[in-house]
Amino acid sequence: MKALVAGLFGLLLSALSTHATQAADCGQQLDARQRREIRTPRHLLVFAPSPAPLALGRHFGLDIVVCPRAGASLPLALKVDADMPAHRHGMNYRATVQTLGEGRYRAEGLFLHMPGRWRLLFDLSADGRLERLSHEVDLE
């Protein structure tokens, strides 16, 4: 019995440490100068734009890595968009997202056409839930 408990405890520790390692390593392959991250209790999302830095009136893509936290799963689907809440409009272009496996994605076709505050929006669909993550960007 003690051995079973110890075994289960060991498994739990191992799982937790795997998640911790994953979170610590999440997106490390992305350009450190451009890398940004968004944390929620369930996921850590790391992204880097290319070409960088983000510029007004230029198409760009995002390299994205999503790492699950606290027992969450990798998203089944990821949508990427952007909007300007203060102006009540979004982008004039529809971004596409390619799934590369192991939590890696490539979004293409983003375009910010106006100076001011934008939100980059990431809709993650995992474990039957939809989670929206956002990151603010100020463009001159």
Add this chain to the structure above:
Amino acid sequence: MSFVCTRRRIAGLVLSMLALLTAAVSAQKIEFSAAERSRILTHGPWPPAPALDPGNAWAGRAEAIALGQRLFFDTRLSPDARLACASCHQPALAFADGRARSLGRVELERNAPSLWNAVHERWLGWDGAADSLWSQALRPLLEPRELGSNAAQLRRWLAQDRDLACRWAASFGTLADDDKVLLVQAAKALGAFVGSLQSAATPFDHFRDALAADDGPAQARYPASAQRGLRLFVGRGRCHLCHSGPRFSNGEFADIGAGFFVRPGQVDPGRHGGIQDLHRSEFTLLSHWADAPGETALKTRHVSPQHRNFGEFKVPSLRNVALTAPYLHDGRVPTLAAMVRHYSELDLDRLHADGERILEPLRLSGDEQADLQAFLRSLGDAGARRWQRPVLPTCRR
């Protein structure tokens, strides 16, 4: 004694003159805040880096530009030799036509935009239905209400005109048997010519460069009213949100409450229809007709119509704006003063209900409207209405 006195008088006089000069300079030079300065600098430098018509292997080539110039000005491009591209894009009118709505074989629905700096546009036409100069050129070329041309007409003309045939051969070699190939080649030559039209630096550009260099005396040469108008433009007016960058346009589309009825019962869908036309076209940057478009095709791949695109029209470049009246997609605004008044007295009820919320009536005083006009006039290149057709070297093959 008198010598010392004279020296003192001269010194005093010089100091007084310097003080007067400084006062005059400072009187004409507005101190812009760091935020204003930063915004102003984004409107330059001008001219920008050279650009080429995307997906057009002949863009920038001298022989194609020369051929395009011949095609552009010759009425034999239309079957009855009545119309040329230059009928609606006249050099003496800054490559526009000065009419509210252009006159093809009938009066059309839209105003002819100036072609200056068109090579820097992301989308062509008021609805952005074309993604390159060459694909845009095909539209009036083939449209029955405009030039109404066709490959047979082009072949007839080429058979009769040795100079034209020589220039065609210099660019494209042997005459293609395929009609579509022939028409796309004509369009690419036209795109090469139109792509060569770039206007020169303006009084605003000299001011902007002086601001960047912290050159106070040079800044003071820019009229005070234009400086006040510029402050309104990047400040309270928030005009720079859409009229951004060196071309004073973000190259996208907006609803400014202009109305979009062509006639009772008929609407111009603007950008919404433009995107649909683009997707229907077989001559886009995604087609096999485009020569190595590379990343320039990203816009075409990712654009899709949204409900708010109804009634949106291109945000026009403001370079040479004072030279290209009347204004808006259907030329309904006759003067620059009326255009400024439109924004001053904007009727919010005329804006798309689910559209963006950026515009509000500016409620400008008479002096402020005059200042904004002074600034807009300073975006004009004096040479933009004096373009002289280059004499082409003789074609020998």
